[in-house]
Amino acid sequence: FLILGSFLFAVPLQVDYYGVVTSSADTSMLKMAQDVFFTQLNSIDNLSVTDKRPDLSKVLSALPDTSGSGNQKVIFYAEILQIKKSESETIWECTFKAKTPSDGKTYSNNTSFDSYYKILVNAKLSIENLLNPLKEMALETPSENADDFIPGKINLTLESFSGTWSGEPYADKIVILRGGRGFIIYKNGATMNIALSLEKDSSGT
Numbered sequence: 001f002l003i004l005g006s007f008l009f010a011v012p013l014q015v016d017y018y019g020v021v022t023s024s025a026d027t028s029m030l031k032m033a034q035d036v037f038f039t040q041l042n043s044i045d046n047l048s049v050t051d052k053r054p055d056l057s058k059v060l061s062a063l064p065d066t067s068g069s070g071n072q073k074v075i076f077y078a079e080i081l082q083i084k085k086s087e088s089e090t091i092w093e094c095t096f097k098a099k100t101p102s103d104g105k106t107y108s109n110n111t112s113f114d115s116y117y118k119i120l121v122n123a124k125l126s127i128e129n130l131l132n133p134l135k136e137m138a139l140e141t142p143s144e145n146a147d148d149f150i151p152g153k154i155n156l157t158l159e160s161f162s163g164t165w166s167g168e169p170y171a172d173k174i175v176i177l178r179g180g181r182g183f184i185i186y187k188n189g190a191t192m193n194i195a196l197s198l199e200k201d202s203s204g205t
Contacts, residue, residue, distance in 0.1 A: 006197070011071065012048040012165070013131065013135045014050070014073045014074050016050050016052045017041055017077070018032050018080075020037065021082040023080070024116075026078065027120070033119065034053060036123055037078055047131065047135075072100065072136055074098050074099070074100055075099040076096070076097070079095045080116075081098065090116075091112050091113065093110065093111075093113075093114065094112075095108050095109065095110040096108065096109045096127055096130050098134060107130060107133075108130070111126060145188065164176075170186055180196040181194070182195075
């Protein structure tokens, strides 16, 4: 019941990850950045991340169709530019971008580094700085179906709980997969498999 209670209040921000656009011709470095950013996104609390890298071309031409996805959807990708300042000096410029289809806005975080690998080392902090305000905005934004809400009646399904959750005092992260199965990662490093089930009470709700 404690875990279920925290789920009801810690609604994750839905993030579609489209990968990396780069001016570098080094495909191995590109793949490394793609994978690191995806891992860093998944390690951030209260994000539900979907890997959309095969559809990267769509995000460059126009916003993908996310109709019916709700107000919390974010389209996320990165741009990495290799800029040669002189024969002996090259800098790497990394821009993380987050687009919100609900209002058509684009938010960005831009930083320059003297090494490609420094981008990867600093990735998580830069991503968090960009997405944390959007997580706060998502919590304050009313649901598109708010007018249809009936007090005293909540329509819940196991799929509605899928995602990454936090908030329990001894748990670092709680991951729920579609179908209700998942696991808890405790702050001491221990893990535990869990399964959710929904039951109607005596009133039928």
